[in-house]
Amino acid sequence: MKKISVIICFLLAGYFIQAQEIKDLAKGPKSSFRGMDSYKDRVVWVSGSSGWIGLSKNSGDTWEWFQPKGYEKFDFRDIVAFSAKEALAVSAGSPAVIIKTKDAGKTWKEVYRNDDADIFLDAVDFSGKQGYILGDPMDGKFQLLKSTNKGNTWQDVSEEILLLADEGEAAFAASGSSIQIIGDWLYIGTGGRVSSLMKRNKKESKLDVVDVPIWTGQAGTGIFSIDFLNQREGVVVGGNYMDDKNNSNNVLLTKNGGLSWVKPEVPVGGYRSCVKYISPTMLVATGTSGTDISIDAGNTWKTISTASYNVISLSKKGKRVLLANSSGGIGYFDLP
Secondary structure (H helix, E strand, O other): OHHHHHHHHHHHHHHHHHHOOOEEEEEOOOOOEEEEEEEOOOEEEEEEOOOOEEEEOOOOOOOEEEOOOOOOOOEEEEEEEOOOOOEEEEEEOOOEEEEEEOOOOOOOEEEEEEOOOOOOEEEEEEEOOEEEEEEEEEOOEEEEEEEOOOOOOOEEOOOOOOOEOOOOEEOOOOOOOOEEEEOOEEEEEOEEOOOEEEEEEOOOOEEEEEEOOOOOOOOOEEEEEEEEOOOOOEEEEEEEHHHOOOOOOOEEEEOOOOOOOEOOOEOOOOOOOEEEEOOOOOEEEEEOOEEEEEOOOOOEOEEEEOOOOOEEEEOOOOOEEEEEOOOOEEEEEEOO
16 A cells, blocks of 8 residues: 555656646746845745846735835845745845845835956845855955844945855855855855855854766856755756756755766756755755756656746745746746
């Protein structure tokens, strides 16, 4: 009976994948959306180019759009949803700014600014009140900002936490998902001429750097997104965004915190800029050449759409998957 139940589950899961279809949910302003984050089950924030930021309080069915005054030319590549009223948006490029709202987007306060010509912020992640922002290397080291008060103030800790970059190594601001806080650990995925997984234990001040054998060698290759279930089990995706239909080596899995990596039996369909665990066995990945789902912990992937998207966000209970693209579009599919 147990074997029969397992077979039925796999058949139902296979049917679920075949039946999945990404549907258009909303069309926002003309903006390339790359930042997206959810709070609980119904609140979603999205951010992108031309200073546009969106808020939905009903799982993406309807939206309010904001273009904060003075930031109309900024590209907000990542956003953090603290609640339906509170969010923080991070811009890419110079000058680098971080703005925050506490009144559901009605007003925004600049909480950080850096006018250095070489500054480029890539991604942000929070765990409770503590957050980190990753930036491209300057003077041979990745930039790292830290906040302990939900982003109200920021401290540059690049000299304290030395994340040294090899020549040609960088990070990507493709979906705001190249940095992740896992318990006491900070995880960072890099790309370019080389790709690394950097792991720092906040309590022990211990830094580990391991090579990741994903597609590398050029400026537009490497790790674009990471997601870890725990300190040991995780996935990285990327590839070459200039050759986005090539799926030679753009998804890898680890079960030992990045010490070793394995390729899936069936990979994703091409370059992917964002990956998320829906559950320990179900994952979704997206990029400009399509979206894929895995129901066996990332070992095999099925492309469910070839439409272009940049970023993924999940409701708290994992029942709705939302995606955003470079033309102001929001898509979705619901899980059973």
